[in-house]
Amino acid sequence: AQSVTQLGSHVSVSEGALVLLRCNYSSSVPPYLFWYVQYPNQGLQLLLKYTSAATLVKGINGFEAEFKKSETSFHLTKPSAHMSDAAEYFCAVSEGSSYKLIFGSGTRLLVRP
Amino acid sequence: GAVVSQHPSRVICKSGTSVKIECRSLDFQATTMFWYRQFPKQSLMLMATSNEGSKATYEQGVEKDKFLINHASLTLSTLTVTSAHPEDSSFYICSARDRAGWETQYFGPGTRLLVL
Numbered sequence: 001a002q003s004v005t006q007l008g009s010h011v012s013v014s015e016g017a018l019v020l021l022r023c024n025y026s027s028s029v030p031p032y033l034f035w036y037v038q039y040p041n042q043g044l045q046l047l048l049k050y051t052s053a054a055t056l057v058k059g060i061n062g063f064e065a066e067f068k069k070s071e072t073s074f075h076l077t078k079p080s081a082h083m084s085d086a087a088e089y090f091c092a093v094s095e096g097s098s099y100k101l102i103f104g105s106g107t108r109l110l111v112r113p
Numbered sequence: 114g115a116v117v118s119q120h121p122s123r124v125i126c127k128s129g130t131s132v133k134i135e136c137r138s139l140d141f142q143a144t145t146m147f148w149y150r151q152f153p154k155q156s157l158m159l160m161a162t163s164n165e166g167s168k169a170t171y172e173q174g175v176e177k178d179k180f181l182i183n184h185a186s187l188t189l190s191t192l193t194v195t196s197a198h199p200e201d202s203s204f205y206i207c208s209a210r211d212r213a214g215w216e217t218q219y220f221g222p223g224t225r226l227l228v229l
Contacts, residue, residue, distance in 0.1 A: 099216065
């Protein structure tokens with residue numbers, strides 16, 4: 001069975017600092033991996049996805065993630081945090097041919113002025 | 114980009130009544146739609162997978178007679194919470210899988226249900 005672990009339920013950074021949100025996955029087959037962002041009382045917006053092409057994936061709003069098979073990781077980064085990045089971030093893995101998404105528990109990003 | 118809408122965005126109802134939530138893919142055809150439930154400060158829990166023209170597949174522990182799902186067309190799926198009770202109060206989110214970009218789900222804005 002596939003699973004996703006997000007380390008750190010809360011991450012706090014200063015505006016302009018590096019953002020690093022951690023995600024580790026477990027999958028018996030080559031995974032498809034996703035990062036979504038959720039703003040309060042809203043649905044999820046796709047930030048980026050890995051589908052077995054390039055291991056370094058660039059997404060919207062300056063975010064990127066690197067797929068590392070040896071570490072079973074797909075950490076999300078952004079060089080310089082902006083106040084508008086404050087939100088909840090979810091890492092997810094796609095479950096085989098059913099296309100179900102298995103979500104991590106989420107990480108709330110706080111950006112300090 | 115692919116847009117998914119939900120209606121209503123917020124609903125308050127009395128205990129014992131039924132509530133219908135609509136999920137529409139606005140600019141693409143969705144062969145598969147998913148329904149999730151999210152409790153405050155928690156992650157999304159998949160309730161069911163809905164394929165156009167066929168019965169929904171429910172996750173373990175989800176009552177299919179309580180959460181009725183209909184996917185009558187390639188752009189519309191509905192979730193009906195029957196005989197709602199206060200414990201059904203939650204944030205319900207749908208997503209749709211684009212027929213073309215098969216691996217990606219696009220999410221609706223969610224529906225906040227409050228049962229009094």
